Amino acid sequence: MIPLSLPNIAGKEWEYVKQCLDSGWISSAGSFVDRFEVEFAKYLEVEGAISVVNGTSALHIALQLLGVEKNDLVIMPNVTFVASANAISYIGASPLLIDIDQHSWQMDLDLLESFLLTDCKLDSSNTLVHMKTSRKISALMIVHVQGNICDMDRLLAICNEYKLPVLEDAAEALGTKYKGQNAGTLGDIGCFSFNGNKIMSTGGGGMIVSQNSEHIKRAKHLTTTAKRDSLTYFHDEVGYNYRLVNVLAALGVAQLEQLDSFLDSKIDTARFYRDNLKGIGDIGFQLVQDGVESNEWLFTITTSSMQDLLDYLNANGVMSRPFWIPMNQLPMYSDNIYVNKSDISARIHSTALSIPCSTNILQSDLEKVISTIKSFYER
Ligand SMILES: Cc1ncc(COP(=O)(O)O)c(C=O)c1O
CATH class of the missing domain: 3.90.1150.10 (Aspartate Aminotransferase, domain 1)
Structure with missing residues (x-):
């Protein structure tokens, strides 16, 4: 059987993982985590990157960084892997689904624009409201389905007009470029997956990237149990144990070298x-x-x-x-x-x-x- 899309372990994976095993640094601290984040951000030419356990957790955190709350609506395309919608549900918000364009299979921007024009309004505090349900629409998650990407200039202009922060689910689009700029770095936050079927893999893993250093700082905080400092056990909010372990970050560094x-x-x-x-x-x-x-x-x-x-x-x-x-x-x-x-x-x-x-x-x-x-x- 010719497989569909397998991981390709052809570089320094063994060498770097062995360094973790030999040194005992196999868990959530270790130099490969920092190295993976720094090198990933450099590759994408983005301000910062925070590694996490998978792409789904990256989306879950990113939505919180953008202020999505329980009962909100989040706009997203109707065709994607289910994780995009699930991440919205984890917060208690609801995916608001937009059909796709028949040629590119990305979100149909004509439909999006006419829906925003006829069914939604910005209230006096510049909050976008879906008129029929009176629910707040707090973000738009664009998914770069199959590594392709929509007309991002147009999408960003629409979102700017309607005051919608943009989350890019770039899980499938690592290395895709729009007018020379990397997918995942065009909106407010981008998320990637290193699942086994992705273009590069850490077995399981993900990354949150942003040009906004405040988002990066807060992503690190939320993904590492919201611990105030490394010595004491003072956690200042409900955080998550979503960090990528050093062994998998070692795989990530080796895979990135071959991207x-x-x-x-x-x-x-x-x-x-x-x-x-x-x-x-x-x-x-x-x-x-x-x-x-x-x-x-x-x-x-x-x-x-x-x-x-x-x-x-x-x-x-x-x-x-x-x-x-x-x-x-x-x-x-x-x-x-x-x-x-x-x-x-x-x-x-x-x-x-x-x-x-x-x-x-x-x-x-x-x-x-x-x-x-x-x-x-x-x-
Ligand atoms: C579009 C999309 N979003 C999110 C994910 C979730 O990533 P993960 O499997 O790493 O949680 C995937 C793939 O798995 C995906 O294809």
Whole structure:
């Protein structure tokens, strides 16, 4: 079976982890944690970065940094991995779902803008209120789905007009650039995931980044049990034990050293697939807009024969997976506000499937993927 997207352990992972084991610094303190945060921030050209146990906890903290509270609404796209919505729910707030654009599969900004114009208003204290429910909308979480990114200039202008802080769920978009600037550094706060299927992995892990040093300071405080100083056990608020341990940060440092080559591989794979799958059956691709350099995290195609092709590939040694189920189709979010005209989310979900694109995939495997897909359409 050609796997979908595996971690690629090809650098100094063993060496750095051994340093942790030899020194005994395996837990929540140690030099690799600081090093990972400093080098990650440097790579992204952002003021600061705080490492955490996973991408979900990064989002959970980031929402609190932006002032999201119980009963608030947080705007987000309807298609993403469930963690984006869950992080909002952990606070007792509710995801307000916006349908996606049929070409880029990112949040539909036309829909967002008309919804804000007709259904919401800024009150006298500049708080955005959803008129029908009288609930406060306290933030917008944009998700860079599959490593692609929407028209961020337009999104940031809309959010500025409606006084909405912007959280970027960049879990899938490490290395993606918008007009030369790194995804995750365009809004108020960005969050990343180093889960096993991501472009670089620490097994499990995440990162919070921001250009705002106050957010960074508070992120460190909240993720380390809100302890006032390192000696005494005085905690000044309810904090979280979300810090990344040194052994995993060591993996992160080693993976980050290889990130450029991982990105090259993903981009080469995507180019190869686009060139070789174009014109086969009714296969279509996600649109990457001008000014966007996608990291091409998880190569995904569309076809009206999605379920049959998925079954055929999995039965013939090529791992394939369907796209995220839209949030409005999950039981816990089915009653949430879902802004849409023709439910593009459902259409993309019923036609999209991802195909193998590990950063160490062999050329012979890429060719097998192509020939297997061709043989499906030639049957
Ligand atoms: C868009 C998105 N958000 C959040 C997450 C959550 O990250 P983690 O699995 O590290 O908690 C993921 C992936 O796992 C993701 O794809």
